[in-house]
Amino acid sequence: MTAKETIASATNGETHAAPSSPAQRAALEFGKAWTYAPAPEAADHVRIDPRYELFIGGKWVAPSSGKYFDTVSPSTEQKLSEVAEANERDVDLAVKAARNGYEKYWSKLSGIERGKYIYRIARVIQEKARELAIVETMDGGKPIKESRDVDLPLVAAHFFYYAGWADKLAYAFPGRSPRPLGVAGQVIPWNFPLLMAAWKLAPALAAGNTCVLKPAETTPLTALLLAKIIEECDLPPGVVNIVTGAGATGAAVVAHPDVDKVAFTGSTDVGKRIQKALSGTKKKLTLELGGKAANIVFADAPLDQAVEGIISGIYFNQGHVCCAGSRLLVEEGAFEPLLQKLRDRMQTLRVGDPLDKNTDVGAINSKMQLDKIRELVEAGEREGAERFSTPCELPTRGYWFAPTLFTGVSQSHRIAREEIFGPVLAVMTFRTPEEAIEKANNTMYGLSAGVWTDKGSKSFWVSQRLRAGVVWANTYNKFDPSSPFGGYKESGFGREGGRQGLLPYLEVD
Amino acid sequence: MARAKDKDTAGAPARTDERENGFVPPARLSVRKAYKMLVGGQFVRSESGRYIQVADPMSLGGTKENVPWASRKDVRDAVVVARGAWEGWSGRTAYNRGQILYRLAEMLEARQGELARSLERGGLEASRAATETAVAIDRVVSYAGWADKYQSLFSSLNPVAGPHFNFTVPESMGVVGVVAPARPALLGLLGAVLPIITAGNTAIVLASEEDPRTALVLGEALATSDLPGGVINVLTGRAAELLPHLAKHMEVAALDLHGVTPELARKAEEAAIVNVKRVRTRSIDEAAWFDADGATSPRWIERFVEMKTIWHPSGA
Numbered sequence: 002m003t004a005k006e007t008i009a010s011a012t013n014g015e016t017h018a019a020p021s022s023p024a025q026r027a028a029l030e031f032g033k034a035w036t037y038a039p040a041p042e043a044a045d046h047v048r049i050d051p052r053y054e055l056f057i058g059g060k061w062v063a064p065s066s067g068k069y070f071d072t073v074s075p076s077t078e079q080k081l082s083e084v085a086e087a088n089e090r091d092v093d094l095a096v097k098a099a100r101n102g103y104e105k106y107w108s109k110l111s112g113i114e115r116g117k118y119i120y121r122i123a124r125v126i127q128e129k130a131r132e133l134a135i136v137e138t139m140d141g142g143k144p145i146k147e148s149r150d151v152d153l154p155l156v157a158a159h160f161f162y163y164a165g166w167a168d169k170l171a172y173a174f175p176g177r178s179p180r181p182l183g184v185a186g187q188v189i190p191w192n193f194p195l196l197m198a199a200w201k202l203a204p205a206l207a208a209g210n211t212c213v214l215k216p217a218e219t220t221p222l223t224a225l226l227l228a229k230i231i232e233e234c235d236l237p238p239g240v241v242n243i244v245t246g247a248g249a250t251g252a253a254v255v256a257h258p259d260v261d262k263v264a265f266t267g268s269t270d271v272g273k274r275i276q277k278a279l280s281g282t283k284k285k286l287t288l289e290l291g292g293k294a295a296n297i298v299f300a301d302a303p304l305d306q307a308v309e310g311i312i313s314g315i316y317f318n319q320g321h322v323c324c325a326g327s328r329l330l331v332e333e334g335a336f337e338p339l340l341q342k343l344r345d346r347m348q349t350l351r352v353g354d355p356l357d358k359n360t361d362v363g364a365i366n367s368k369m370q371l372d373k374i375r376e377l378v379e380a381g382e383r384e385g386a387e388r389f390s391t392p393c394e395l396p397t398r399g400y401w402f403a404p405t406l407f408t409g410v411s412q413s414h415r416i417a418r419e420e421i422f423g424p425v426l427a428v429m430t431f432r433t434p435e436e437a438i439e440k441a442n443n444t445m446y447g448l449s450a451g452v453w454t455d456k457g458s459k460s461f462w463v464s465q466r467l468r469a470g471v472v473w474a475n476t477y478n479k480f481d482p483s484s485p486f487g488g489y490k491e492s493g494f495g496r497e498g499g500r501q502g503l504l505p506y507l508e509v510d
Numbered sequence: 511m512a513r514a515k516d517k518d519t520a521g522a523p524a525r526t527d528e529r530e531n532g533f534v535p536p537a538r539l540s541v542r543k544a545y546k547m548l549v550g551g552q553f554v555r556s557e558s559g560r561y562i563q564v565a566d567p568m569s570l571g572g573t574k575e576n577v578p579w580a581s582r583k584d585v586r587d588a589v590v591v592a593r594g595a596w597e598g599w600s601g602r603t604a605y606n607r608g609q610i611l612y613r614l615a616e617m618l619e620a621r622q623g624e625l626a627r628s629l630e631r632g633g634l635e636a637s638r639a640a641t642e643t644a645v646a647i648d649r650v651v652s653y654a655g656w657a658d659k660y661q662s663l664f665s666s667l668n669p670v671a672g673p674h675f676n677f678t679v680p681e682s683m684g685v686v687g688v689v690a691p692a693r694p695a696l697l698g699l700l701g702a703v704l705p706i707i708t709a710g711n712t713a714i715v716l717a718s719e720e721d722p723r724t725a726l727v728l729g730e731a732l733a734t735s736d737l738p739g740g741v742i743n744v745l746t747g748r749a750a751e752l753l754p755h756l757a758k759h760m761e762v763a764a765l766d767l768h769g770v771t772p773e774l775a776r777k778a779e780e781a782a783i784v785n786v787k788r789v790r791t792r793s794i795d796e797a798a799w800f801d802a803d804g805a806t807s808p809r810w811i812e813r814f815v816e817m818k819t820i821w822h823p824s825g826a
Contacts, residue, residue, distance in 0.1 A: 113648050113802060116655060120612060158605060165608065165655020172663060172808055434826040461675045461824035483604075483658050500662045 037351065040358040042145045047135050049222065055085045055245065056228035058098030059238030065090045070247070072221055075142035076355050076364035076399040084221045087244035092253040095213045095242040099184040100259055102239025103211040108181065112168030112209075119164035119206055121234040126157045129230065133223055137195055138355045140222040142364030142400070143318050145356050155480055156199040159498075162482035163203035166503055170208065173500050177509040181209030182285060183261035185506065186254040188275075189224075190267045191217035191366050192321035192422075197266050198224050200497045202241060203482075208506035210262065211240045215254050218247040219367045252278070260284060262506065266323075268420075269446070269491050287495025287505040289323065289487055291420040292448030295441035296326030296477065297463065299434075300334035302453035306475065308342045311426070314451060314477040316350060316362055316404050320424040321370070323492075324449035326477055328417060329406075329428045330437050336430055340408065344389060347404050352393045362424060365400040374402050374423035381407050381416035386427070412443055420446070434459065438466045447489030451477045470496070545577045547746060548729030549584070550591030551739020556580050557587070562746065564723050567631055577722045580747035585714070585755045588743040592685040592712040593761045595740025600682040600710035608657030611708065614735040615650040621731045622647065625696060625724065632695055632721030645800055646697040652806045653704040660709065660811045668819070675822040680815035682710030683788065684763035687756035689749045691768035693796050695721035696728060699744075701799050702768055702792070705810035707741055711763070714743045714756065722746035750774055757781035757789075764788035764814060790814075 052069060054061040064085040071080045087095070107115065126133065133156075134148040143152070170179045185205045189197035194216060205212050216224035228243045244250055248271075255263050255275050265275050266289040279286050296314050298307045314326025331339055355363035365371040382388055386407040395401040406426040410417050416427045431437040441450055450469040452460045460474040470488045473479060480486065485496040495505045546553035560579035565572065578584075599607070618625065622643050629639035661680055668676040686706045691698035695718040703713045717725030729744040745752065749770065756762055757778040764787055767775055775791055782789050790813045799805055 111802075113652060117648075117651060120651065120654075161605070161608065161612070162658060165652075165657075165659060167655075168652055168802070168806065169655060169659065169808075171803075458673075458823040458825045461822060462673075462826045465824060481605075483662065500659070 037359045039354070041354065042135060042138075042149075042356045042358055044135050044139070044356060047132050049082050049136065049139075051082060053082060053084045053221070053225045053245070055087050055091055055095070056225070056232075056241075056243040057091070057095045057239075058101070058242065059232065059236070062091070062094070064088065070218065072140060072219065074139050074364075074399075075219075075366055076396070078398055081139060082222060084225070084245045087215075087246045087250045087253070089253045092213070092244055092250065092257060095244050096184060096186070096254075096257045096259050098239035098242050099211040099213050100239075102237055103181075103183055105239075106237035107206075107211050107240050108209060112170065115207065115209065116164045116167030118234060118236055119160055119167060119203060122230060122236075123157050123160035123164055125230045125234060126153070126160060126227075129226075130154070130157065133195060133226060135356070136226060137220075137223050138363070141191060141194055141220045142355050142366050143321075144360040144363040145358055146360065147318060147363075152193060152196050155482070156195050159196070159199040159482040160203045163207040163502075166204075166500075167207040167209075170503065170507065173503055174507070174509050179208070179503075179507040179509045182506060182508055183210060184259060185210045185212045185262040185264060186257060186260035187212055187214045187264045188251040188254060188267065189214065189216055191220040192318060192323070194220035195223040195227060198227055200266075201264055204497070204502045205262075205264070205506045206240065208503055210506050211242075213242045213244060213254055213260070215244050215246065215251045218245070221245045255279070262286070264495070264505065265289070269493075272493060285505065287487075287497075288493035289495070289497065290448075290491065290493040291422075291446055292323045292325065292488065292492050293328060293418065293420055293444045293446045294324055294326045294449040294451065294469065295328045295330050295437075295444075295467075296451035297330045297431075297437045297441055297453065298332065298335060298339060299437075299452075299454040299456075299459065300332040301455050301459075302335065303455055303475070304335065304339055304342060307339065307453040308346050310451060310453065310473075310475070310477040311343060312346055312350070315426040316347075316424050317478050319362055319365055319402070321366055321422055322478065323420075323422075324471060324478065324486075325422075326449075326451050327421060327426060328441075328444075329426055330440055331428065331430050332437070333430050333432055340428065343406065347389075347391045347406070348393075350391060350393070350404050352391075352401065352403060353396055362404060365402050365423065368400055370422065371400040371402060374421055374425065377416055377419060377421045377423075378405060378425055381410070381414060381425075381427070384414045384416075386410045386414055386416060412440060418444065434463060438463060442466075442468045445491040448487075448492035449473070542575070545575065545723055545726040546729075547578050547580060547584070547726065548733055548742070548744045549588050550595070550743065551733060553729070553733070554578075554584075556747070557583050562722065565631075567633075575723065577726060577746045580716075580745040580752060582752070582755045584745060584747075585752050586759070588714045588745060589685060589756075589759050589761050591740040592714050592743055595738055596682070596684055596710075596712045598738055599707070599712055599741050602710075604658035604661065607708065607710065608654045610736045611650060611654035611657060611704070614732065614737055615647055615654060617731045617735040618647045618650060621727075625727055625731070628724040628727040629696060629721065632724050641800075642694050642697050645802070646700050648802065649697065649700055649704060649806065652802065653708045656705075656806070656808065656811060657708050660808045663808055664812060664815065664817070670821075673824045675824050676819065678817050678819045680709070680812075681818050683814055683816055684711060685761055686711045686713050686764045686766055686814060687753070687759075687762050688713050688715040688766045689753055689768055689770050690715050690718050690725070691796075691799070692718045692720040694799050695724045697799050698768065699725055699728065701805050702766055703742055706766060706814045709811050709815050711814050712741045712743075714745065714762075716749045716752055716756075717744055717746045719749065753778050754781055757787065758784050760785050762787060764790065766814070767791045769793070788814075
């Protein structure tokens, strides 16, 4: 019996595509009972400048082309600000400033002094955390609940953690006399804009490098606010440079001959292009790329906990998460009760204004991303999988996609193979642990995975066999600066976080 | 205890008037401080009522100030609160302990002048006092960073020959009794206590007998940091009298002895057998405390952790 046949028999003809079907009516109907009064986060104390220049050599510099691009709120489609577009000349200036900052100041400081600068940054981030969270939510569309309670605490924690390594590098790699590389060129994505900036800058600076950071074009604002914080912290000029722009700007950072190290987080496609561009050069490279994580639920799992883990695994940050648990693998015996619980829980998710404190699922980051999600969801329907989307009202302006899951998915379907990077879950089943592992590993990606079982020995056994850089057992989407993160296979190489996260920024004997 | 030779008052402003028997009423009378020990987050005098006189070289002709002379009962009270504080302190996340230690550095920085002045009053040249204070604050910053890192260095995944996950992790010991070095009075005390509390232990410190006052000024900074009461307890008095009481106390898990005479160390080691205390002695000279590379080594933390090995089966 194939997996698809299994599902057909398990669901007994029940269809999940239309919320008005009889089977659906039998499920919990929340309707108006779940309508909350608006609870908007006050944003009137937040000031966004009408225009931002480039942050190069400790100064705000106009782009040589004179060009600026708009950054809009994906929930309102309104322009928030305009941001400088850096071209090759601007990037060259930034790399020169970083080199100067490295040679003149940063490489001459003792570890403890470098650490104290980074502690300052961490402290000011804590002080301004709410403001940064609000701007993150306005610029990127993620719920304020997440930017306030997840992104910002992790951002501050990351700077705190790596600040503490600055004077301890000799102990991190004993007997290997670690030395900084020089100038790091760093290109980051739009899904966790400030958190990715922290993941890149904090270890690089602690290890003694200087940085040129290129934030994503749809979410540049918090990186620019971070530049202001760095300015307030009196960092030596050129130690951190922030150049905004789109793909061409990132390409210029990566290709600059005086960049010693490149760190990229983003899609596997672009990652491969960067790896190619760097081939034959002496530049060091780390890549944190896409994922198609399997979230494996055994029949002996605590199902209610598993449902929470599945929900946060795929709907957290609208599914714009490279380690999202986008493939749910359920042991046959648990399929029916689990899917019922999952569909019920999905209907309690509140989709809408990201600045509302009750919102669970915010806006899709951009029109482009929304189009990509729609395309793949249509492919899923066309290829014969059964779609269930929560019957929620979506705002008329902005970019939105209702939480969605597919059953009757086979491994060859595009929705089971390709990274959707949206709130779309592909559900499959398995009968034995071996089959679960085989299906979980049947992907070009290998960033993360989840295992749900009440049997401890099984969770270790499965974890050891999953080809993924992070495995969550009876939990999902947990991050900590002390815990290394990164992928196997085409999800990239190198680790961010922990002692291991220093290594990409150091030369060791 | 008071330094044998009081510093003269040459550096102090001239306050004598030869015409009037040497007395001139000051324009404003300064308010003197009653120095108190820090026990369980509270400022206390010794229950014994005893005091030790310490020179105040800034004052008119050799005035002395009084610091508490702790008793056996004070030691036992401190053990009770340190033991109570251990549960909470060791139960906090490593990150939180690091945050609290960093906050302590912020509080010390704000009191930098006061601490340096106290060291001067305790007999140091101004420039040495300033250096010691600055190094001491940076030492706190350094250990704030260790709070969530030493675990990664001390722990191991053990590749046992069988289907098991087997790992070894460090845990705290409990209450540690510390005899701080005579000099450096501030940096030595912090340098001794920081690795102990960073690892989740709580400490009872017998302060330098050469400059006990600075330890009590430090106590005022500790009390205004986010450090929970009882994590660091500062006693002033005579180590020769108090150490044996710490050494034989059943609720004290370990001792950290600096600059203790061989006879006193032997006495403590003998008493320590009562509950198989871990007794560490650290003999480094005064200058070595200033060497950041040496004095912030994780091996100072490693002396105050227990290692726990956990076996977990792995199988479908």
